[in-house]
Amino acid sequence: MINNDIEEDNSDSEEDNSDNEEDNSDSEEDNSDNEEENSDIEEDNSDSEEENSDSEEDNSDNEEEDSDIEEENSDSEEEDSDSEEEDSDNEEENSDNEEEALDCSYPEEKDGCRGGWYTSVWSYIQSAGRLAAMTDIPYFPAADKCSRWKEKANGIKNADYIGHYKASSSSLERILTMYIPAAAFTVEDEFYAYKDGVYSGCETPKRVNHGVVIVGYAPRYWEVKNSWGSDWGDKGFAKFSRTRVNMCQITSRVMYTVVIGRDRGEHDQPDVIPVDDLKNVALHKTVTSSGGELVTEATDGNQDTCFSTKESTNPYFKLDLGRATKVQRVEIISTDPKSIIGSKVHIGNRGDFLDKRIGVIREVEGNRALIDLEESVEGSRLFWEFYSGGSVRTLTVCEIRVLAGDGDEDDTEDCPQGTVKCSDRVCRHAHMC
Incomplete structure (x- = not known):
């Protein structure tokens, strides 16, 4: 009986051992799972460390980019500052001298600091033909004599x-x-x-x-x-x-x-065109009178056909050249040469007295008045006028010749026979221009 009990106990013990072995096996499996989990965690940690490393590198790159941006911004601010300084310098360089205007625009017993008119300054500039620049002579708030400015550089160019x-x-x-x-x-x-x-x-x-x-x-x-x-x-x-x-x-x-x-030639050679290169650009161009008449006689190339304006206090002729051209000489032929002495000739793009006055007719040789320019003047219109100041008079013209460095003496060669090229570059019969 005792042996049987022992065997049963041993059998139970073996079963317990078997259970323990299973438990141990389960424990080993659990440990194995834990090791795998730990391995996964280590891998995750490793990945996380790599990500952190990449993040640090990215941050480092961002910091470098930020640094570059700050440097660029700094450079941009410096450029803006330089630009503002240049603008300020340009403004000062382009400013007329207020001190010369005050010293010279009024009689010596009066100065513009106590009030004055802008027209007084303009009149001084017109009569003197000069005004210094602020960069040449900085403003100093003190009255002085106008004579000292005559030797100073002219800021008007x-x-x-x-x-x-x-x-x-x-x-x-x-x-x-x-x-x-x-x-x-x-x-x-x-x-x-x-x-x-x-x-x-x-x-x-x-x-x-x-x-x-x-x-x-x-x-x-x-x-x-x-x-x-x-x-x-x-x-x-x-x-x-x-x-x-x-x-x-x-x-x-x-x-x-x-x-x-006006090109005064400060930075280049004077715009003088050789006489041999001058051509009449007025031939067959449109001319109108102060009375509104179309004056074909003035540019038909025939000195024997003439036209007189109606009596007026300001008789004039307006010649449209059709395009801008560099005028070097103007010839005016008239059967009444004395009547044109004192008349004025303007060249520009407006066709009125506001265009540049290139000369006043002071003398006439025979029936011809000649205005020669030291430098060519560019314009598309000629305005010839006489302002009588109250009395009425007429202007008589037989021919106006405008000699310039471009254009053709005869601008009709590509027009059908019997037509001329008008100022709008279209060929028509002369009376239709």
């Missing part, structure tokens, strides 16, 4: 000052498409505080006491540029109401200047 003219309120819109006129008006206390919007002050008109320039317009206002800096008003500008006629007298004293370009 490649330009001729023609004159200044009054603009009426009705013509101001048209004037603003071509010029920037000056204006004087009445400043009242509220104008100093102007910020923006349309200004409508000056309930009681007083005498004008301040000058500005008018730079634009809209149906409701005139756009004005002031001289008090960009911190005043709307960045230095103001809008004057047009709903009240001549508010603050803003349109009562509007004046504008006419300045034309």
Whole structure:
């Protein structure tokens, strides 16, 4: 019995051992799984470390890029700064000298610091033919004699000052498409505080006491540029109401200047065309008179056919050359040579007295007046006028010859027989041009 019990115990023990072995096997499997999990974790950690490493490299690259961007921004700021300095230098270089204007535009007992007119400065520039640049002589706020400026460098280059003219309120819109006129008006206390919007002050008109320039317009206002800096008003500008006629007298004293370009040869050779290369570019071109008549006699190539204007205080002829050309000489033939002495000839692109005046006819040889230019003048129109100053008179023309460095003596060779090439480059019968 005892042996049987022992065997049963041993059998139970073997079963227990078997269970233990299974448990151990399960434990080993669990350990194996844990090791695999740990291995996966290590791999994940390794991947994470690689990702972190890549992230650090990316961050490093970003920092380098940021550094490059900062350097570029710094360079850009330096360039902007240089550009602003250049703009400032250019503005100063292009500025006319205010001190010479004050010293020379008024009698010595008066100076413009206590008030003056822009027309006085313009008149000085026109008569003297000069005005220094700010870069040559910086402004110094002290009165001095005008004579000291005669030896100073002239800041006006490649330009001729023609004159200044009054603009009426009705013509101001048209004037603003071509010029920037000056204006004087009445400043009242509220104008100093102007910020923006349309200004409508000056309930009681007083005498004008301040000058500005008018730079634009809209149906409701005139756009004005002031001289008090960009911190005043709307960045230095103001809008004057047009709903009240001549508010603050803003349109009562509007004046504008006419300045034309002229090549004085500062940087090249004078534009002189050899005589042998000159050709008549006026032949068969369109001429009209002050009375509105078409004057074919003036450019038909026949000196025996002549035309006289109607009596007028300002008789003239207008010749359209059809295209811009460099004019070197003008010849005018007339059967009444004494009547053309004192008349003026202009060349330009307008066809009126505002074009460049190239000469005044002072003498006539036989029946011919000749104007020779030291340098050629470019233009597409000739304007020949006599301003009598009140008395009436006529101008008589038999032929106008405009000698230039381009064009053909006979510009009709490619036109059908009996026709000429008109100023619009179309072939027609002469009387139809």
